[in-house]
Amino acid sequence: MVTFFEASLDTISVHHVGNQSQGEMYSLSDEPLELKDEVIPALLLQYFLKPFEKANEVYHLMHSSGDLFLNEVYNFTTKVFEDQQKFQEASDQLAKHLYSVSTHPNIKGGEFYVTYFKQVQIEGDLLDAIGIFKSENKETYLKVYPDQGGFAVDYEQEAININKLDKGVLIFNIEKDNGYKVVVVDKVTGGQDAAVYWKDEFLQLRIRNDSFNQTTNTLGVYKNFVTQKLDEEFDMSKADKIDLLNRSMKYFKEKETFDLDEFAEEVISNPEAITSFKNFKTQYEEEFDSPIADSFEISGNAVKKQARVYKSVLKLDKNFHIYIHGDKDLIEKGFDDGKAMNYYKVYFKEEA
Incomplete structure (x- = not known):
């Protein structure tokens, strides 16, 4: 369904979104992240896009009123597709919108990423896509390295496993009037009541009737x-x-x-x-x-x-x-x- 052999990561902004019902706040970055080498973009492509290779369901953004323009994610992403210079501003607005719906006590705070990809393939079309992701679960990693003729062991806490994307969505620049083509990843945590906020409240999706x-x-x-x-x-x-x-x-x-x-x-x-x-x-x-x-x-x-x-x-x-x-x-x-x-x-x- 989705492949990324030819994809490139053009722009990425990272924010932090907490749970407002727990008294947590959100923190916005001032500008997009600067990627200084080729390793990090390659790892990020794997982390963000690989989970979508098995995504079969295609959705559209929608609004319960029937007025698509009332969907916040649709509005912010449309502005970026029309003028990529508005990327950072739109990423800030998306983070604030996610924070506004993060009210269930079981929703975990975490890093919030907004990305702009080029040449991502869906159903045979190579398209620009806006990716929106959130990492909620962290792990501890051991590091073993040579030291004075032997080896030493260290660890890193609160690290992200690039093979376990918690929540993500790709919005493709096609079928704008229908709410774009959208594919989603949603690893359920915190119970079903907490889980609905990503698909139903933040994104507001309807599945394509194909x-x-x-x-x-x-x-x-x-x-x-x-x-x-x-x-x-x-x-x-x-x-x-x-x-x-x-x-x-x-x-x-x-x-x-x-x-x-x-x-x-x-x-x-x-x-x-x-x-x-x-x-x-x-x-x-x-x-x-x-x-x-x-x-x-x-x-x-x-x-x-x-x-x-x-x-x-x-x-x-x-x-x-x-x-x-x-x-x-x-x-x-x-x-x-x-x-x-x-x-x-x-x-x-x-x-x-």
Whole structure:
């Protein structure tokens, strides 16, 4: 999704933003950071950009009122894209804006970086991008070095691990009228109540409704339907539920395009369950204001991501786990009156 082989770090300003509910303040630098050698920019590129290589979701900046110009991050970044001489001023304003939303007691203070990158690639386009980052977690590092014919050990506290970016966002200079193309990293700390401030309060994002998002949402809605809703209307064993999940994953892996009616007939089959699923899908769309098209191109990356959380394991007390990957007709459930226990009978040809 995002690559930085040709990217360069043009400008960077560093500030410190505390938590105002804890009585902490913010501290602003007077001017951009001067990078005196080639090592530091290379390390910063790795620290800031490498986490975005696995970012699949693309967002847009937005405002709850519908007026995009009321989004502070949109306003400040637009000024920089239009006139890079306003970079330092905009970085100050961004730091103040982050401080204004840092009110939850569990939000950690930390260094706040605003950067201007050139030649960052997203979806095949080489673009300028503004990066905004915050480091909240620090670590202690040991340093071993030669000393008087042997070695000595020292340490450095409150250091930053360049392989662990806490929070970051890249705002690309494209699709301005839609709120730009935006990708985000948000390592959750301090609990969910504290976590929402980065995406929801500071940035104010809405996810782009593309094939990745459509695929993710459809698989997620279907999984919730099978695991939560079916029990209310149908008498189903866990093995049957796992079979329904496996069949849906098989459909998404084999097809290039999703079609709601085709999916319902091939995967769900039962007319009453099909009607229930379509109603469940409609309720989701209304509740989360996230429409899902009846037909869309399937995203392979989204399928791979969802496959990790699709469970095909039948857990039996604490003694056995049965992994069901194929034909559910090869497994039978029964009840043993003598032992007063349930049992499963499994058919197979060879033992691996």
